[in-house]
Amino acid sequence: MSRNAKERGRKRRGGRGKKRERAKIAAPPYIKRQIPYYEFLGEEGLVALERQADWLMQEIGLEFRGDPEALRLWRQAGAEVKDTRVKLPAGRARELCKTIPRQFTQLARNPANSVVIGGRCQVFACVYGPPFVRDLEGGRRYGTLNDLENLVKIAYQLPSIHHTGLVICEPCDVPVSKRHLDMLYAHMRYSDKPFLGAITAKSRAQDCVDMARVLFGAEVMENNCVIMGNVNTNSPLLVDKVVTEAAQVYCGAGQGLIAVPFILGGAMGPVSTAASIAQALAEAMMVGAFTQLVRPGAPFILGSFLSSMSLKSGAPTFGMPEPVMSNFIIGQLARRARLPFRCGGSLTASKLPDAQAAAESADSMMSTVLGGANFVLHAAGWLESGLATGYEKLVQDADQLGAYRVMLSGLPLDDNAMARSAYAEVSPAGHFLGCAHTMANYETAYYDAKLSDSESVEQWQEQGGKDSARRAYERWNQLLNDYEPPPMDQAVAEALQEFVAKRKAEIPDAWY
Numbered sequence: 001m002s003r004n005a006k007e008r009g010r011k012r013r014g015g016r017g018k019k020r021e022r023a024k025i026a027a028p029p030y031i032k033r034q035i036p037y038y039e040f041l042g043e044e045g046l047v048a049l050e051r052q053a054d055w056l057m058q059e060i061g062l063e064f065r066g067d068p069e070a071l072r073l074w075r076q077a078g079a080e081v082k083d084t085r086v087k088l089p090a091g092r093a094r095e096l097c098k099t100i101p102r103q104f105t106q107l108a109r110n111p112a113n114s115v116v117i118g119g120r121c122q123v124f125a126c127v128y129g130p131p132f133v134r135d136l137e138g139g140r141r142y143g144t145l146n147d148l149e150n151l152v153k154i155a156y157q158l159p160s161i162h163h164t165g166l167v168i169c170e171p172c173d174v175p176v177s178k179r180h181l182d183m184l185y186a187h188m189r190y191s192d193k194p195f196l197g198a199i200t201a202k203s204r205a206q207d208c209v210d211m212a213r214v215l216f217g218a219e220v221m222e223n224n225c226v227i228m229g230n231v232n233t234n235s236p237l238l239v240d241k242v243v244t245e246a247a248q249v250y251c252g253a254g255q256g257l258i259a260v261p262f263i264l265g266g267a268m269g270p271v272s273t274a275a276s277i278a279q280a281l282a283e284a285m286m287v288g289a290f291t292q293l294v295r296p297g298a299p300f301i302l303g304s305f306l307s308s309m310s311l312k313s314g315a316p317t318f319g320m321p322e323p324v325m326s327n328f329i330i331g332q333l334a335r336r337a338r339l340p341f342r343c344g345g346s347l348t349a350s351k352l353p354d355a356q357a358a359a360e361s362a363d364s365m366m367s368t369v370l371g372g373a374n375f376v377l378h379a380a381g382w383l384e385s386g387l388a389t390g391y392e393k394l395v396q397d398a399d400q401l402g403a404y405r406v407m408l409s410g411l412p413l414d415d416n417a418m419a420r421s422a423y424a425e426v427s428p429a430g431h432f433l434g435c436a437h438t439m440a441n442y443e444t445a446y447y448d449a450k451l452s453d454s455e456s457v458e459q460w461q462e463q464g465g466k467d468s469a470r471r472a473y474e475r476w477n478q479l480l481n482d483y484e485p486p487p488m489d490q491a492v493a494e495a496l497q498e499f500v501a502k503r504k505a506e507i508p509d510a511w512y
Contacts, residue, residue, distance in 0.1 A: 001406045001503045006069060007331065011426040018307075027159030027160070028405075029108070029112060029114060029115055029121045029162055029193075030115040030117075030121050031121065031122040031123070031124075031162075031405050031408050032120060032121055032409075033120040033122055033408050034122065034408065034409050034410030035407070035408055037330055037331060037332075037335070037370070037372045038367075038370040038371060039332060040325060040332065040371075041328075043266070046329075046333060047279045048274075049274065049329070050278075050336070050424050051090075052278035052282075053278045053279075053282040053285065054090035054091065054282075055346045055352075056237070056278065056282040057087065057088045057092075057093055057282050057286060058087055058088060058089055058090050060087055060237065061080070061086055061087035061088075061461070062085070062237045062238065062239055062242060062282070062286050063085055063237060063238045063239065064084055064086050064239050064290075065084045065240055065469050066240050066241030066244075067240075067241035067244040067245060069244070070239075070241070070277065071084065071086070073290070073293040073294070074290070074293070076293075077096070077401075079092075084325070085483075086286070088279070088286070088289070091386075091452075093282075093285040093288070094285065094337060096288075096292050097285060097288045097289055097292065097300075097337060097339060098338075099292050100288060100291070100297075100299070100300045100338075100339055100340075101117030101297065101340075102118050102119060102339070102340065103116060103117065103121065103340065103341070104118060104225055104256070104299045105228065105301065106163075106227075106228065106256065107220070107224050107225065107226045108192055108193050109188070109215060109216065109488075110192035110486060110508050112500075113162075113193045113194065114194065114330065115162050115163060115194055117256075117299075117301065117340050117375050118301075118339075118374050118376050119340075119374070120511070121374060122369070122372070122374055122375075122376065123161050123162045123163050123374065123375050123376065124160060124163065124379035124380065124401050125161070125162065125163035125164065125165045125196075125376060125377045125378075126151070126155050126161060126164055126377075126379070126381055126394070127165070127168060127378045127379075127381035127382040127386070127389050127394070128165045128167050128168070128230065128377050128378060129167045129170070130143065130167075130169050130170065130382075130386060130389045131169070131170040131172060131387065131390050132169070132384070132385075132388040132389070133147045133169045133353075133390075133391065134351075134384075134388045135390070135391035135476075136294060136391075136392055136469055136470065136471065137473065139390060140168075140351075142172040142173075143169030143170050143172055143378070144171055144172065144173045145171035145173055145174050145179075145186070147169050147171070147389075148168055148169055148171045148183060149186045149190055149482060150187055150391075151168040151169060151381070151389065151394065152164055152168065152186050152187055152191050153191070153479070153480060153483045154394060154395065154476050154479050154483075155168065155191065155193075155484070156191035156192070156193060156483075156486070157479050158394075158395065158479075160380075160396055160399070160401035160405060161193075161401065162193065162194075163375075164187050164191050164194070164195050165187075165195065165263065165377060166183055166184065166187065166195060166198065166230075167183065168381065168389055169299045169389045170315075171183060175261055175510055175511055176511055177507050177509060177510035178503075180197075180198035180200070180207060180208060181207060181504060182500070183195060183198070183281070184207075184208050185211070185497075186196065186213070188488075189485065189493065189496070190485055191486065192486040194226075196228050196229065196230050197209065197227045197228065197250070197255075198492070199229040199231050199242060199246040200242065202241075202245040202248075202249060205229060205245065205246050205249040205250060206249050207503055208229075209249055209253050209255065210494060211429070211499060212226050212255075212495055214492065214495050214499055215492060215496065221253070221255075222254060223254075225254070225255055225256045225299045226255065227255050227256070228249045228250065228255060228256035228257060228258055228299070228301075229249070229257050229258070230257075230260065230303075231243045231246050231253075231257065231259055231260070231287070232260050232261070232262045232305075233259065233262070233283040233284070233287065235261045235262060235263045235269060235279070235280075235283060235392065236263075236269060236279060239283070239286065239287060239290075242258065243287060244290065247287070247290055247291045248294050250298075251291045251294045251295045251298035252295055252298075255298070255299070255494040256299035256300065257297070257298070257300055258300075258303050258375065258377075259287035259288060259300070259302065260303030260304065260342060261279065261283040261284055261302070261303070261305065262305045263276045263279060263280055263305070263306050263307070264307050264309050265306065265307065265308050265309060265318055265322065266308075267357070269306075271311070273306070273512050276306055276326070277304075277329055277330060277333075280304040280306060280330065281302075281304075281330070281333055284302045284303055284304065285302065285337070288300045288302055288339065289441045299340075301339075301341060301343045301374065302330075302334050302337070302339045302340065302342070303341065303342040303343065304326065304327075304330040304343045305343065306322070306323050306327075306330075306343075307323050307347075308320045308323055314387050316349065317350050318347040318349050318360045318361075318364055319347060319348060319359060319362075319364045319505075320363075323344075323364065324363055324364065324367040324477050325367075327343050327344045327367040327371045327373070328367055328369050328370065329363070329371075330371070331371035331372045331373060332371075339375040340375065341373060341374055341375075342373055342374065342376065343368060343371065343373045343376075344365065344367060344368025344371070344373055344376060344378075345364060345365065345368060345376055345377060345378030345379050346361035346365045346379055346380055346382055346400070347360065347361060347386075348361050348364075348380055348382060349382050349384070349385045350382065350383065350384070350491040351383065352390075352469075353390050353392045353393040353396055353468070354469075356398075357383065357390075357393065360497055361382070361397065361400075362400070365404070369404045369407070369408065378396050379397065379401060380394050380401060381393050381394035381397060382397075391472075391473070391476050392469050392473055392476065393472075394473035394476065395475045395476045395479070396468065396472050397453065399449045399451045399452070400449075402447060402449070403447050403449065421436065421437050422435050422436075422437035422438065431432070451471050451472055451492060453466075453471065481486075
């Protein structure tokens, strides 16, 4: 390589930072899939699973406990209801689900960050639910409100995370009865991306819907989805009042619900992966059908969280072939039902952001992406089988999500991609480093993972010989140092603060 070419290369590398920041600002708010889905099962296999799900709904039925209103709605819809057991004729749940939008938009308070869920769109959201957090210097500890706020601020600045969710970690220093208010306010104030609301009690769900109405305004909320709840069935085959009351609050207000059977094979479902997939389909479709009894046309996402487990210890396992297969198959089944769906994520049983975490997360996330999941909770930050949120893991996963975005966007085949002008300029046995086509495209030609080190070993050693975890630690700390809150109308901010303060004064402290 000539001296001039080397000098041009140094200048290009030195100027990458500013360009990358511009690219970050221009990142799309969600992914529009341009590649085919991976079709794991053929028609015969898919029909067999659908028949099994219909058999479960018709012959076995699901329990709907703790909510007389839910049973009333089922009776009114013609279901067979005996005590708390609800049975539906084959095909009836699918018929009721026909009013569910195949694709819908969840508005963000910054319209540029609104996401489309369903169809060929894919949305990546943070980990949800861990009571613990972990970072390289602080170690493993119970999450606090300060941790939650920090994680929201970090996720807000990561362009590959489209949706901040809600419980990025549990703020265990706040009473359980009140923490939903602080959590939702943190997402509303410190980010302007879409978010979820609480579901653990009907009053908490209602608080979240009311806060969303303060933020967006009653008219906007009446005509748009601005908040969703994420619920789990109590597998096997039980839907409790947490689910049905959340459906009545969120869907009753025209907002969205995500229903996810959490099936640990051998415990909450049979050890047969096929049976567990059919069970997940039956449970989720029954909840989807119920949301349409509450309000036809309410947004709904069919979810599935299937995991294998060690039959020696009972511990869940992630990144294994059985849940990977289920991610592909539930995608096929959801598309046949014309429903948006959720599955998978960057899942691992590892306690640290190490090689095990990378391998298990990659296998889980690749099947999630190729299977076409429209909404991916746990896309970044998951550690320790979901018990801990990793600060380093959050930014490491976000790096990989950016790579998936490039792959899902497909291969450009336009004139610029074919680069014929470059061949006209570069002679045989020459090089393309300094040609006009390279100079016009080098800053955006390839995905640049911020945390990957591709330098020589000598350069790596000169820069401190840092491993991936250390680089990730420095990355998230830099993001916090650089954080600037998105603008919010002062009157809206004050109204939210007043709402939170009023509700906290009305609610007794409870730690369970």
